[in-house]
Amino acid sequence: MTSCESYTFLSKLGGSVQIMSIVDFMKIWRHYDSDKSGYIETEDKADGSNEFRDFVTDFLKQCVGQCDDTSVQETMDFFIQKYDVNKDGKFQLSEMIQLLPVEDNFMAQFSKTKINTDDFERIFQHYDQDNSGKVEGDEIDGLIRDLVSVDEEAGKELTMDKLATIRAELLSVADMDGDGQLDKKELEYFLISGRKF
Numbered sequence: 001m002t003s004c005e006s007y008t009f010l011s012k013l014g015g016s017v018q019i020m021s022i023v024d025f026m027k028i029w030r031h032y033d034s035d036k037s038g039y040i041e042t043e044d045k046a047d048g049s050n051e052f053r054d055f056v057t058d059f060l061k062q063c064v065g066q067c068d069d070t071s072v073q074e075t076m077d078f079f080i081q082k083y084d085v086n087k088d089g090k091f092q093l094s095e096m097i098q099l100l101p102v103e104d105n106f107m108a109q110f111s112k113t114k115i116n117t118d119d120f121e122r123i124f125q126h127y128d129q130d131n132s133g134k135v136e137g138d139e140i141d142g143l144i145r146d147l148v149s150v151d152e153e154a155g156k157e158l159t160m161d162k163l164a165t166i167r168a169e170l171l172s173v174a175d176m177d178g179d180g181q182l183d184k185k186e187l188e189y190f191l192i193s194g195r196k197f
């Protein structure tokens with residue numbers, strides 16, 4: 001393989017690719033799933049675009065500066081072989097998370113049944129990444145991913161479809177003022193009294 005091969009092993013990159021938060025991962029995901037299908041497809045679309053190729057091209061540019069078409073193709077093939085675990089030719093959420101240097105599951109350190117006030121404060125700070133005082137958008141999706149993935153088997157199966165279903169359920173229970181965001185009181189109530197995942 002070409003010089004790009006070493007860059008496909010994210011663990012070897014040291015400082016050049018930082019560990020990313022789950023919220024940043026959700027932003028990246030949303031960016032590359034440009035047709036909003038809930039998957040990053042590896043096949044060309046009718047218009048000649050290719051979501052996974054777009055991702056790999058940017059990835060290589062960031063890691064090595066520049067890469068030619070051959071390197072992009074070889075890196076795509078390598079990633080597909082290694083991370084398209086169920087071999088359906090597209091990346092679902094749980095597969096893509098393995099491919100990128102995403103932080104350890106923040107929720108894994110807390111008890112599933114007992115979250116105290118100090119724990120809650122840390123959880124809220126962690127997921128309210130833009131310090132808006134509310135957990136919203138990609139922040140909610142990051143939190144849901146982590147809550148679901150505390151159960152390792154459920155985490156392995158997680159798709160955007162499932163995440164969207166859970167988001168709707170979560171909001172219907174916890175979003176008391178109906179603005180689509182979770183403020184401190186709402187999330188605290190949900191995590192401490194009503195947590196179901």
Ligand SMILES: [Ca+2]
Pocket residue numbers: 032033034035036037038039040041051
């Ligand atoms: Ca897609």
Ligand SMILES: [Ca+2]
Pocket residue numbers: 084085086087088089090091092095
């Ligand atoms: Ca797949």
Ligand SMILES: [Ca+2]
Pocket residue numbers: 127128129130131132133134135136139
């Ligand atoms: Ca926020």
